[in-house]
Amino acid sequence: MFETAELDEKVSKADYRRLEPELRSELVAAQKALAASPLSLVVLIGGVEGAGKTEFANRLLGWLDARGIEVYAGEGPTEDERARPAFWRFWRLLPPKGKCAVLLTSWYTTPIIDRVFKRTKRGRFDRELARITAFEKMLSSEGVVVVKLWMHLSEKNQKRRFKELEADPDTSWRVTARDWRFHGRYDRFRQVCEQALMQTNPANAPWHIIGAADRRFRDLTGARLVLEALRARLHGISAAKPGRDGQPRATHNGKDLIGALDLTLRLPDDAYKDLLETLQGRLGRLTRKLRERGRSLTLVFEGTDAAGKGGAIRRLTEAMDARLYRVQSVAAPTDEERAHPYLWRFWRHLPGAGRATIFDRSWYGRVLVERVEGFASPEEWQRAYGEINAFEEQLGEAGNIVLKFWLAISPQEQLKRFKDREVTPYKQYKITPDDWRNRKKWTAYRKAACEMIELTGLERAPWTLIEAEDKNWARIKILETVVAALRRELR
């Protein structure tokens, strides 16, 4: 894989002087076109130590208009980052539309290093690479152009570069004991990187391997590749254009899971009051334990309009310490949120360890209201199932207990509740023309909900269907489910 990059291609000083000014003005022009486009650019610079990844980043920033470009070279996860999913630190720094980021540390860094030093097994490494592929595909679909450059040096050249740098007092600080340790494992490193690159090399986000023995060749080639990839996407002539890759749509077995619920289930008031008190007591103690253990809880509430989400959430929060929970309702995205991938508005507010977040509607809007109302294209909502599963999987890995509830009522019950809201003064704010409009699309919403439950019901982030015709029954079933899950997880 690295053979071509070891041909030691060179660019002479004269050629460099001739080629640089033109490349530079083309880069600035492309950056201006980017600023006016709905795309954003991520330049990911990987490669062997000593290949000059940072030197190249310096050069690229010098050629571009550096204003607003985010350069990331974070060393290890910080306290805030460790309390959240592994990709959170990258999710956060994705540039908005029109802007650019340069990553010297990326989602490849930890998986590769852990594999080189055999801290992870091959199976885990493969899963990490598969996750990266899915993540980059999502970025591409969401208008983030990811240009992946790999700076390569042969073993011999790496040694020579380290010696060169060490010989000059101005640069000797750049060669560390860690670099020589990596050099000692050159073969292992090369082999692991080859696996990584081969497995994450799809047409829509290919790797570009650059021979870095000659600095002028490295810089011109790297910058030229950035320029070409950006131009290709800007001109819409790239194979990487989103939504055109004939992705098979998610399949669904067509079962009406919600229709199968027994909506006659009831709980009398006296039993309800007893159970409520007991379960709220338990929930209070368990959320304290959650905090002590540094775990987190994510509860998602979706359901038919007027199914009683708000009331059920209140029965949970009554039992909890205000310092430990946050109720998040989904509002229209802000302009910053619209300039980022769909899930970004949820990523950015992820709580740290020890907290509970309760979503009154959630990212599932993508495959419910946005699907039914046509706000998301079929390509967008179809790929959302996989994207959401990947997101929740990462939440789970970060110690987050994820539970999702679908609250179901019958059309007759909904009508009764709507009418009740219209005539009761302090409930009037709860009913809007949207509610009546959505009601007319009952069947379409039902179908979307069933598909969603089928396609996103993960073992570690399960859906619980709630018969919500009777509010007592619904609230107790939800409390029981949360208490049982917390007990299991905090055993």
Place this chain on the structure above:
Amino acid sequence: MFETAELDEKVSKADYRRLEPELRSELVAAQKALAASPLSLVVLIGGVEGAGKTEFANRLLGWLDARGIEVYAGEGPTEDERARPAFWRFWRLLPPKGKCAVLLTSWYTTPIIDRVFKRTKRGRFDRELARITAFEKMLSSEGVVVVKLWMHLSEKNQKRRFKELEADPDTSWRVTARDWRFHGRYDRFRQVCEQALMQTNPANAPWHIIGAADRRFRDLTGARLVLEALRARLHGISAAKPGRDGQPRATHNGKDLIGALDLTLRLPDDAYKDLLETLQGRLGRLTRKLRERGRSLTLVFEGTDAAGKGGAIRRLTEAMDARLYRVQSVAAPTDEERAHPYLWRFWRHLPGAGRATIFDRSWYGRVLVERVEGFASPEEWQRAYGEINAFEEQLGEAGNIVLKFWLAISPQEQLKRFKDREVTPYKQYKITPDDWRNRKKWTAYRKAACEMIELTGLERAPWTLIEAEDKNWARIKILETVVAALRRELR
């Protein structure tokens, strides 16, 4: 100060039952009015341990619509917070317009505790309180309604409360060794808090002291005070209305500091090249040292249009590692930024330790373009001097080296550069109709700039005026100033 709160006022169960429903619906109505207003609400809950600050927060969240309310009870600054100004953790969690936050830990917490345990002297404590007063005044002016509640218990009642809590297995965990340690210093704590409250008690952000011996009285009174403060601001009948307090305007001695510059200063090309190389080498080494020491650098560039800010910045960044700097240009605020106090859009992106941030135009826009063009009201730009000074003072305390440059050219030179930009294809993007329009307001901008330099030239965050008629001279003077400051600070 706490005498009234020790009268042990009570609310009977019957009264509570009667009063609660009405209060609750009034609170929800006020919250709805808030959501539609340009205001935001911060409920700050302070007080003695055992007074039930968290219990009250739970109750308040139960009465309000909890969705979107941020509750903050952070214990100590995190890694990310320690790398930034002390107030950064509070700046970040200010709610946007229409929303609400509840602070159980606030900007009072650390100053009071440090003073109780004599980790700070009285003089420092007084300065911290003065800073808080200025900060709250700014919040009030920017439409943030801060309701400050102080939950009080007499020494006897505190002891009784702790014993009560300890006796019940469900609540015994709430009483910690730290609580008893505070109880042992009750008198000292009371005395320090009294000082704190007295010195931060202006008409626009007064303290409300609530006797917390009776829970029903505490909760009804606290919630009622929140309701009243919010209503008063919503109805515009409060004395706290911003910009009406006859604040004296910043005075300026009227000197034309910029006009006094000698714009004939020149540096020949050969001397420039030698100096550039030497100074860039030094700057490169010093920024590395900056990182090693965990210090930060903030450079602010302001000046006449076409004065050469971009070129000067490039001469700095050429010498620096791309991982260590970020060039930030000021764009139009996003809708999230418009929903927060003016400085928030700068606060939110403050870099961590070891980094350099270069601002190509900055928060000084408030007292330059926004003043001259009338985008900010006189009240707004006049108070901005003090707000900016307070901000930069905090940057300095957090280890940030702040340097500010004003680049000055003559009207003749500007005209020449504008015309050159119009005829040179690769410079055309640099000239806009705005530039020609601003040029017509030369005198107004000059006056605003001189006042700004006079009123915000702090010893720890000085302005350096740059004679920029000759680009060589300007660039070298800037490099020399930065290098000298870094040498002094990193000695």
